[in-house]
Amino acid sequence: MTTTEIRPNLPVDEQLAILRRGVVDLVTEDDLRRKLERGQPLRIKLGADPTRPDLHLGHAVILRKMRQFQDLGHKVIMLIGDFTAMIGDPSGKSKTRPPLTLEETRANAQSYLEQCRLILRDEPELLELRFNSEWLEPLGYADVIRLASRYTVARILERDDFTKRLSAGTPISLHELLYPLTQGYDSVALHADVELGGTDQLFNNLVGRALQRDYGQEPQVVMTLPLLVGLDGTEKMSKSLDNYIGLTDEPDVMFAGLMKVPDPLLENYFTLLTDLPPERIQELLAGHPVAAHRELARQVVAWLHPQADLAAAEERFRAVAKGGIPENVPTVTVAREELGESGRVSMARLVVLAGLEPSNGAARKLIGNRGLKLNGKPYTEPQGTLSQDELTEEGGVVIQKGKDRFVRLILGT
Structure with a gap:
């Protein structure tokens, strides 16, 4: 990755402008401003259950926001949910998800972390790697009961997916109700200042904010980012839907994939995956779609593959688009x-x-x-x-x- 200068003394308004870009929910901006005004490095949490070992550009959206925090001098905490993955996050699920073993989650985590480092800074003062089994595994039965007493069933059932499943008569296992609590307790254990997540994680992250307050800590700021729509233009980017661009795809493959982004999604991709200013994005969108796609592809490939030969990647795409055979074929x-x-x-x-x-x-x-x-x-x-x-x-x-x-x-x- 290209090394970006760390700018810890940037004025708060400028920091907020950078950090707000592409964000859907910010609870609350006033809280974030107050934390930034103290001039001390913040602790930024991102929790991930490593249920699959491979990442794509949809994951890069949040990792990019984490990198922005790092470039502003803040420490990001990559929290691997090896323990919570054994429960299975019910977010957006219509049925209970099969849990993984601790060994499976840790094996997936190794590949996950290597790929995250393609985007994140690896300096110890800016990146902290943790596993939530550190504090969740030692909890005894009495500890779990005390934790459960801090949140009501009624509030847990406010989650959309639980509400829909109840209405449909679909079973909800008791362990699923504990998931938001255990994820929220992670924020308590880490003393998180900010928690990042996709829009589907808003409820869970707000639970963390409430639990911190209950434990006498300053509540974390909750920041969510949109789920990147896949190349089919209908659903979120996903390996299982085969509508993805892999984070470790070769430059020419990544370039070709970005040239296939549906026209209506170009602004979203530009906003979430590049640093181009809004006025430049609008200028590109007002021009020829092929030129906009080409600029998007060049920007993203140069970001994730700084040593790549962009001209060669583009030439390969042109050759294939014309029905030809590219020169560099395995x-x-x-x-x-x-x-x-x-x-x-x-x-x-x-x-x-x-x-x-x-x-x-x-x-x-x-x-x-x-x-x-x-x-x-x-x-x-x-x-x-x-x-x-x-x-x-x-x-x-x-x-x-x-x-x-x-x-x-x-x-x-």
Whole structure:
């Protein structure tokens, strides 16, 4: 990441202007102003249940806000909810989510933390890593009862997802009611000044604010950011919905993905993922959509891949968009043992060897649905084969899945 100068003495109004950008809920701005006016580093909390090890640009929205706090001289606390993940956050869920083991959450957390460091500053005075099992695991039964006594069932059931499930007659397990309390207790344990989260975390974060007050602490400021809409333009960015751009995607893949952002979402992406001033964003939106997409792609790729060759990434996108084959294509060597007695190998098997599908059946389905190209031309024979001669021709063969996944196949010597 590009090193940004730390500016702890920036005037409070300027700090607030930076920190308000893209924020949906701020409870309250007056509280945040008072905390900033003291001129002391604040403790900024972000809790994450590492239920999946991979991050995407949707996660980058909040990580970017954390980085802004760091650049203003404040310490951010990346709290890994290894203990609360065993409960399962019910936010937005229509049914109980299967809990994870402590070992599963900690394994996912290692990958999670490595990816977070792509955005966050790693200096000890600006980043603190914690696991909430530190204080939640030692709690005894009596401690849990005392904690539960500090919040009413009526207030817990005010959460939209609980209300909807009650109305629909969908079961709510008792352990789910404890989740907001345990997350709120994290803020007490950490003495958090500010807690960040997505808009779906507003209720949980406000519980933390209330518990801090009950424990005699100054209540944390709650700041939520919008959930980034995925490339399909209909739902939030998600790996499971396959509408995402991965945080660790290669520059050319990330560039191509950003060029696919639906036009109505451009302003949102510019605001949440770049530092461009509002007037420049409006200027871009008023111009040609392709130029706006290109600037968005260049801004985000340069942010996450500061050493990337942007011109090469853009050229690759243009080549693919025109139906061509880019120059830098990953190569997979096919072992001669894959050839049958006839000296041929099935295309479905080659698709699997290339890592484009997990099984021959999935590969044949891909081919039957016209989702594969061979050397730039549609390939539509699910039972088709390639010969030894085709694989040993200069440069081998290039197979393509979808619009921008290419693999060059050559026969081993």
